[in-house]
Amino acid sequence: MQIKNINFTSNTQNIIEVSPPVKRGVLDDNAKGDSFVSSNKTKIGLGVATLGLVTALVFLLKGKLNVAKTNGIKEASAELLANPIKHIIDTPEDKLLPEFQDMFSKLKDLKGKDFVGKAYESMVKKMGYEGCAPRLKIEPLDVDNACFEGTHGVITFNENKLGKNTNEENLSIMFHEFTHFIQASDIIRTKKLGADKYMEWIPKSNLYQASNDEELCNVKFKKPYDKLSKDEIDNYVSECVNELKQVFNYSFYQKIIDKKGIIASNSDLGKQANKYLEALNQTINTSAPLNAEKEGYRIVAHPLEFYSKLYDDYATNHFEATAFTLGNKIKKIFDMFSAQNK
Secondary structure, eight states, X not given: OOOOXXXXXXXXXXXXXOOOOOOOXXXXXXXXXXXXXXXXXXXXXXXXXXXXXXXXXXXXXXXXXXXXXXXGOOOOOHXXXXXXXXHHHHSOHHHHHHHHHHHHHTTTTOOHHHHHHHHHHHHHHHTTOTTTSOEEEEEOOSSSSEEEETTTTEEEEEHHHHTTSOHHHHHHHHHHHHHHHHHHHHHHHBTTTHHHHHHTHHXXXXXXXXXXXXXXXXXHHSSOGGGOOHHHHHHHHHHHHHHHHTTOOHHHHXXXXXXXXXXXXXXXXXXXXXXXXXXXXXXXXXXXXXXXXXXXXXXXXXXXXXHHHHHHHHHHSHHHHHHHHHHHHHHHHHHHHHHHTO
């Protein structure tokens, strides 16, 4: 499949268009044994078993970063481009606000789809992903606010919620999902990880959840977790991965590699990507445990206390907690900007 470069205008219809998913592609091997693969309809941001994924951005670059300066968006700082997740989370709000002030000033009079469309365009340019960012889609979803689909390289906003949220909330949600995109792309671009390892997160997270819920394990695997053999576990992961390979959007992630380069596994970014992957493999799916309803199984009834703990595990998982922290940080500085410009 061919993903066109993002072509943003004030007309949100251009933002909503998404190309169909690709089946296969040929990518350069960046490390021995590494290949490109991802998850089947992975919706990373919100705990839907689709959760798609994400991670920070600059790595052994083959040249200087191309920083967008158009439409009044200033060059981003070297620190923001080098590791946007770390930079935003670690920088105090009062020092971070000046970096985003020009972006926020273009959004203050917009609402709804116009706000989301312009904010996404500005964010992509600000963070140095012009030409290789996920396409933005707005449509009704069965999840709360939005999701990143790691398989197809798409961020989708829930049309039913978009108009009910404040601008600050929508901006926070947008940066949350874009964080998941960065996390995923960093995992895929890191040597000794790559797409093969990235796409294993769905079966491995299902196994992790099954190991903590005997009833769900019996629904999915017809036996308790401690009765599953190593071969059964390995075969389950392998079968899932082979299916995911057929729908992965190779061309989307190749564009990111072409622009951003490969991450050395022993670099700070590489170590960060490893931590994201470890956490991703233990992601809890809060809305549809083990995708049971999609596989014809009944949803196991659990008391409220069970789901409360499930959500706590999900929200405190390093992969997800990072996106929450970054999204909340952006909301705070946008609140500061709004207060200063009443």
